[in-house]
Amino acid sequence: MDRLANLFLACILAGFALVHLPGISFLAGLSSFFHVVGALAILVFSIVLLFLGVKALFNKV
Numbered sequence: 001m002d003r004l005a006n007l008f009l010a011c012i013l014a015g016f017a018l019v020h021l022p023g024i025s026f027l028a029g030l031s032s033f034f035h036v037v038g039a040l041a042i043l044v045f046s047i048v049l050l051f052l053g054v055k056a057l058f059n060k061v
Contacts, residue, residue, distance in 0.1 A: 009045075015039070021038075
């Protein structure tokens with residue numbers, strides 16, 4: 001379970017990296033695409049981590 005949570009955390013960090021990607025000359029046209037993909041990765045994997053946390057909380061009770 002911890003490996004899966006660490007993988008999702010790494011995906012969230014990768015999403016932040018895509019959002020804060022510097023404007024390199026050959027990637028400048030895709031900047032808005034990287035922002036959208038990064039924001040979606042952050043949202044999706046954050047929700048999944050919250051779901052796993054709540055599920056683990058109720059399984060312990």
